[in-house]
Amino acid sequence: MSTPPAARAGGGAVIGVLAGAGIAVSLMNTLVVPLIPDLPELLGTTPANASWAITATLLAGAVATPVLGRLGDMYGKRRVLLASLVLMVIGSLVPALAGGLVPMVVGRALQGCAAAVIPLGISIMRDELPPQRMGSAMALVSSSLGIGGALGLPLAAVVAQHADWHVLFWASAAIGAAVIALVAAFVPESPVRSGGRFDLVGALGLSAGLLSLLLAVSKGGDWGWASGTTLGLFGTAAAVLLLWGVWELRTGSPLVDLRTTARRQVLMTNLASVVVGFAMYAMSLIVPQLLQLPEATGYGLGRSMVVAGLCMAPSGLVMMAVSPFSARISAARGPKVSLLIGSLVIAAGYALSLGLTHHVWGMVLFSCVIGAGVAFAYAAMPALIMSAVPASETAAANGLNSLMRSIGTSTSAAVVGVVLSHMTVRMGSVELPSENGFRTGLAIGLGTAVLAALVTLAVPGRPEPAAPAAPAPDAQQDAVAAQS
Numbered sequence: 293m294s295t296p297p298a299a300r301a302g303g304g305a306v307i308g309v310l311a312g313a314g315i316a317v318s319l320m321n322t323l324v325v326p327l328i329p330d331l332p333e334l335l336g337t338t339p340a341n342a343s344w345a346i347t348a349t350l351l352a353g354a355v356a357t358p359v360l361g362r363l364g365d366m367y368g369k370r371r372v373l374l375a376s377l378v379l380m381v382i383g384s385l386v387p388a389l390a391g392g393l394v395p396m397v398v399g400r401a402l403q404g405c406a407a408a409v410i411p412l413g414i415s416i417m418r419d420e421l422p423p424q425r426m427g428s429a430m431a432l433v434s435s436s437l438g439i440g441g442a443l444g445l446p447l448a449a450v451v452a453q454h455a456d457w458h459v460l461f462w463a464s465a466a467i468g469a470a471v472i473a474l475v476a477a478f479v480p481e482s483p484v485r486s487g488g489r490f491d492l493v494g495a496l497g498l499s500a501g502l503l504s505l506l507l508a509v510s511k512g513g514d515w516g517w518a519s520g521t522t523l524g525l526f527g528t529a530a531a532v533l534l535l536w537g538v539w540e541l542r543t544g545s546p547l548v549d550l551r552t553t554a555r556r557q558v559l560m561t562n563l564a565s566v567v568v569g570f571a572m573y574a575m576s577l578i579v580p581q582l583l584q585l586p587e588a589t590g591y592g593l594g595r596s597m598v599v600a601g602l603c604m605a606p607s608g609l610v611m612m613a614v615s616p617f618s619a620r621i622s623a624a625r626g627p628k629v630s631l632l633i634g635s636l637v638i639a640a641g642y643a644l645s646l647g648l649t650h651h652v653w654g655m656v657l658f659s660c661v662i663g664a665g666v667a668f669a670y671a672a673m674p675a676l677i678m679s680a681v682p683a684s685e686t687a688a689a690n691g692l693n694s695l696m697r698s699i700g701t702s703t704s705a706a707v708v709g710v711v712l713s714h715m716t717v718r719m720g721s722v723e724l725p726s727e728n729g730f731r732t733g734l735a736i737g738l739g740t741a742v743l744a745a746l747v748t749l750a751v752p753g754r755p756e757p758a759a760p761a762a763p764a765p766d767a768q769q770d771a772v773a774a775q776s
Contacts, residue, residue, distance in 0.1 A: 306420060319444035322448055326601070331343075331345060351502075354503075358547065358548060359547070361411055364408075364688075365685055379403075430619070439611050442608025512706060560752075561631070564748050565693055576604075607659045611663045627673075628676065637661060640661060641663075642662065
């Protein structure tokens with residue numbers, strides 16, 4: 293069997309391109325963050341309707357990630373990765389060419405489909421790179437999500453403050469087109485395929501369950517947590533996901549192999565991903581608000597949107613610098629140790645935050661500490677997952693792990709949002725989150741980081757060997773036909 297081109301070259305170009313693709317997707321995620329206060333006016337709608345520009349991306353990404361991961365395992369990871377990037381470019385062009393709420397929501401939903409790029413990229417690297425390059429490569433691509441977010445926020449803020457908002461989407465389309473060209477030129481198609489039929493019923497069931505769950509989590513604050521709509525969506529999610537699980541266990545070619553997912557190493561890693569995602573996003577919600585609140589509050593720092601974005605950028609640089617150390621520790625002591633270190637460092641960052649929120653340098657310092665912990669944790673998760681699943685299922689397994697992180701960030705947004713909306717102070721005619729509200733949010737981040745460390749302790753000490761994938765029914769029939 294010939295050596296893959298990426299392996300012969302050491303994979304440097306593949307790693308760089310896939311990391312760039314991850315950063316591009318992360319930049320897309322932060323695209324509208326500086327616009328959030330102005331979206332109702334820009335789109336000519338209410339704040340509740342304007343929030344769909346954020347919610348649509350979340351929902352589309354949650355549905356697309358496991359589905360596209362499975363399609364990548366079946367039909368080619370590079371092919372599906374390129375399709376995801378094409379959807380991101382189309383999603384950027386729609387709001388760039390037309391104003392109004394509907395084009396914005398449609399475009400943001402299409403952009404959300406690119407959330408599958410990072411798990412697909414990690415799976416491609418497993419198939420193409422030499423083993424000695426895998427650790428550092430996975431660490432870099434995993435941390436690209438945080439790197440792009442931290443660097444993209446100040447860039448988006450500068451553009452939003454000094455140019456028409458449509459420029460942000462034209463820039464996103466141009467970046468996406470450049471990444472497509474680089475992937476087409478440098479990333480080879482993986483020869484590893486799982487075969488089998490696509491589980492359409494499973495895809496529809498998972499989509500319905502996730503949409504119900506995440507709609508209730510993300511919009512419950514607007515609708516009321518005890519409202520019939522919110523409770524009905526939670527109930528629908530529970531019922532649909534239960535039925536979906538029964539179907540997945542019985543079908544011959546499932547969308548998600550729940551038996552593999554239930555293995556202790558995969559299950560505990562996915563649970564840790566939920567909690568780490570929660571802890572990471574709490575900081576992203578709190579720090580920019582504290583930086584931009586007026587000094588007259590006594591705890592706000594009165595900085596501009598651009599300065600607030602610049603204060604978040606160092607954490608992205610720290611993630612980039614720290615990810616190779618995570619890979620080295622994973623190689624020497626195992627990825628469980630890296631995940632544990634990451635959780636504890638995140639907890640340390642939140643502990644520092646409780647005494648540093650009155651200084652800009654303090655905000656930068658503790659956000660960098662939290663960023664370092666996130667880099668350790670994000671680099672370790674795919675290594676734990678891939679050591680416990682067959683090579684033919686890595687894209688689907690990594691996609692599910694990314695989904696767990698998304699559920700964590702969505703839950704974080706809901707919980708921290710409730711805290712800040714209920715713990716307020718009045719300044720003139722305006723109600724603002726109180727200092728105790730922010731401190732409570734930071735304390736919740738500390739608690740969830742400690743919980744992540746406790747969950748990590750339940751991960752098996754030695755990696756469980758990946759069980760070989762059973763041939764799908766279609767694959768068995770093809771093999772018999774070939775022999776005859």
